[in-house]
Amino acid sequence: MPTIDLAKTSLRDLNATLHQLKPDTNETLWTITNPAGEHSIAVGVDAPITINIDGNVGYYCGGMNSQASIIIEGSAGQGVGENMMSGLIHVKGDASQSAGATGRGGRLIIEGNASARCGISMKGIDIVVKGDIGHLSAFMGQNGRLVVFGEAGEALGDSLYEAHIYVRGPVASLGADCIEKEMRDEHRVELIELLKLAGEANKVDVSEFRRYGSARQLYNFNIDNADAY
Amino acid sequence: MTYHNPPTTPRTSYTFDEYTLSEIRRAASTGIYDIRGGGTKRRVPNFDDLVMLGASMSRYPLEGYREKCGTNVVLGTRFAKKPLKLSIPITIAGMSFGSLSANAKEALGRGASLAGTSTTTGDGGMTPEERGQSKYLVYQYLPSRYGMNPVDLRKADAIEIVIGQGAKPGGGGMLLGQKISDRVAQMRQLPKGIDQRSACRHPDWTGADDLEIKINELRELTDWEKPIYLKVGASRPYYDTMLAVKAGADVIVLDGMQGGTAATQEVFIEHVGIPLLSAIRPAVQALQDLGMHRKVQLIVSGGIRNGADVAKALAMGADAVAIGTAALVALGDNDPKWEKEYAALGTTPGAYDDWHEGKDPAGITTQTPALMQRLDPVTAGRRLANYLKVMTLEAQTLARACGKNHLHNLEPEDLVALTLEAAAMARVPLAGTNWIPGAGG
Numbered sequence: 001m002p003t004i005d006l007a008k009t010s011l012r013d014l015n016a017t018l019h020q021l022k023p024d025t026n027e028t029l030w031t032i033t034n035p036a037g038e039h040s041i042a043v044g045v046d047a048p049i050t051i052n053i054d055g056n057v058g059y060y061c062g063g064m065n066s067q068a069s070i071i072i073e074g075s076a077g078q079g080v081g082e083n084m085m086s087g088l089i090h091v092k093g094d095a096s097q098s099a100g101a102t103g104r105g106g107r108l109i110i111e112g113n114a115s116a117r118c119g120i121s122m123k124g125i126d127i128v129v130k131g132d133i134g135h136l137s138a139f140m141g142q143n144g145r146l147v148v149f150g151e152a153g154e155a156l157g158d159s160l161y162e163a164h165i166y167v168r169g170p171v172a173s174l175g176a177d178c179i180e181k182e183m184r185d186e187h188r189v190e191l192i193e194l195l196k197l198a199g200e201a202n203k204v205d206v207s208e209f210r211r212y213g214s215a216r217q218l219y220n221f222n223i224d225n226a227d228a229y
Numbered sequence: 230m231t232y233h234n235p236p237t238t239p240r241t242s243y244t245f246d247e248y249t250l251s252e253i254r255r256a257a258s259t260g261i262y263d264i265r266g267g268g269t270k271r272r273v274p275n276f277d278d279l280v281m282l283g284a285s286m287s288r289y290p291l292e293g294y295r296e297k298c299g300t301n302v303v304l305g306t307r308f309a310k311k312p313l314k315l316s317i318p319i320t321i322a323g324m325s326f327g328s329l330s331a332n333a334k335e336a337l338g339r340g341a342s343l344a345g346t347s348t349t350t351g352d353g354g355m356t357p358e359e360r361g362q363s364k365y366l367v368y369q370y371l372p373s374r375y376g377m378n379p380v381d382l383r384k385a386d387a388i389e390i391v392i393g394q395g396a397k398p399g400g401g402g403m404l405l406g407q408k409i410s411d412r413v414a415q416m417r418q419l420p421k422g423i424d425q426r427s428a429c430r431h432p433d434w435t436g437a438d439d440l441e442i443k444i445n446e447l448r449e450l451t452d453w454e455k456p457i458y459l460k461v462g463a464s465r466p467y468y469d470t471m472l473a474v475k476a477g478a479d480v481i482v483l484d485g486m487q488g489g490t491a492a493t494q495e496v497f498i499e500h501v502g503i504p505l506l507s508a509i510r511p512a513v514q515a516l517q518d519l520g521m522h523r524k525v526q527l528i529v530s531g532g533i534r535n536g537a538d539v540a541k542a543l544a545m546g547a548d549a550v551a552i553g554t555a556a557l558v559a560l561g562d563n564d565p566k567w568e569k570e571y572a573a574l575g576t577t578p579g580a581y582d583d584w585h586e587g588k589d590p591a592g593i594t595t596q597t598p599a600l601m602q603r604l605d606p607v608t609a610g611r612r613l614a615n616y617l618k619v620m621t622l623e624a625q626t627l628a629r630a631c632g633k634n635h636l637h638n639l640e641p642e643d644l645v646a647l648t649l650e651a652a653a654m655a656r657v658p659l660a661g662t663n664w665i666p667g668a669g670g
Contacts, residue, residue, distance in 0.1 A: 015449045039442050044379050044450035060433070060446040064379040078442075079433035085378060098433040102374040104418070120432040121374060123418045140428060142418050159426065161419055219423040220406050223261045 266584030305456020316345025325351025328491030340613025395488030398462030485531025513546030536623020
């Protein structure tokens, strides 16, 4: 079980080491100590390994992650898991802006709150935030699912495409072309699955969530919709 | 006796000219602004307003057809482990698969590779055709991140972070639904047939301080191998260049207002940004003030048409140029051989700019299979290579006349201006004088 101490090892050496791992590596459990808020920790990993990070991380931790499970035992700076392709990123604390931005796959779980633009331009990622999210979250969200246990800030789902949004608490306001939608059985099934993946199966009542999605009125330019934005 | 005023010649207004009148009528009829492709069409100060001085009593020329005049350029020498080593200082600008057909993208790759230069992806990701045919491929990293993934990033030879483009500094884009084929939709992860908005801001950073961290992320991701370019639309070139250097760019791409776009509002194209001629010297000045001229390379684009434009841009301090519109024309865009079909679209060869509608008779700005097939990527690539060769030969001809054994040895002292505006913008003397308007103040 390799342990890399970022107080003694440079970020460059850490990431270079992780990038060299082959898919069939036997070194599947890694620990990173003393992250001290450093940026770009474990970006671009492409191997089925688990990385435990023992503390807070800076910007873009786990950026573009493929396959790896990255557990952050602290809070994460801007753009955690940005553009991740697959795998898991689990933030035990809070996350700053643009968590999971443009994410294409995999799961991002945030135990605390996420700041503004959570899931911005998401393209297939599943994001579960157990606290609140900030304004403009899921802006231009194309695909994937965003689940929020707490409250959502202003302009949720602005210019939304096909991403699904579930929020349990109050929503400050909805963005352009985002509307509340009926929660049907298939959505309850989807939500239960997501809660299960986030370790919350049977702990949370899905009936407390409300569903939001695109009204699809802005999908093709129409001058009569100009007042919407 | 009755006096009759002699009739005057019917006089149209300069202010309300024929185009303006037609635009008012079009707006009144449709209720929507005009969207088109290409760059600014009105006359702005440009390289034609400069001439080169050539050798004379105090300068010694080089022999044409005999003495060597180097054209190579190395891009990305600041931090990247693998800088791009190009044979000529003329690169192909970013244009997306989606706005262009796959055949057109392949042709650009073929032509660039034959000429020993690079081509660039666009807002739609990397296609196998383009990667396969491009010896040097620059991967654009755009706000929309359509088609973006780490595998393709690592396949690229350089990464170009797009902050803006000359046709529309401060603007995003829109690929209209009619051009969203199954393949385009799949690459961009959106339903077929809907308009695809390209955001104007990056989703995960704001400001130059964040950008520095973003650049470092991309370097870490690619193990510090790839040069990182920053592309900006020309508007505040001095400060943008300063900030780009501060953020850690290897290469700055500066795109003037003549630079083309796949589709943007006419009002945006014609009224936002500054001409390339006015943008180069402030950018070079910023690099010089930072002691980074030639260390951070400067690529300029926006209306580059021939070897004279190349030579003049390099004389003003650029390391290389990029071409977009001119490259498409070389492939066959707006070719008079499609005159009847252009007429059927209500336009004429040389004026066709409704690239967003996907009906391009030349098969370049379209996703319609029957039209796409009209462009043979091998032949079109050869045409582009020929054109690049001619531009290079022209630039060498002018450089030799100025006594320079490499295009990069051209300097502002080789230039004078024919107009006051050009003299002030290019910071070279008005021809026949020592006067540089605005110098020193």
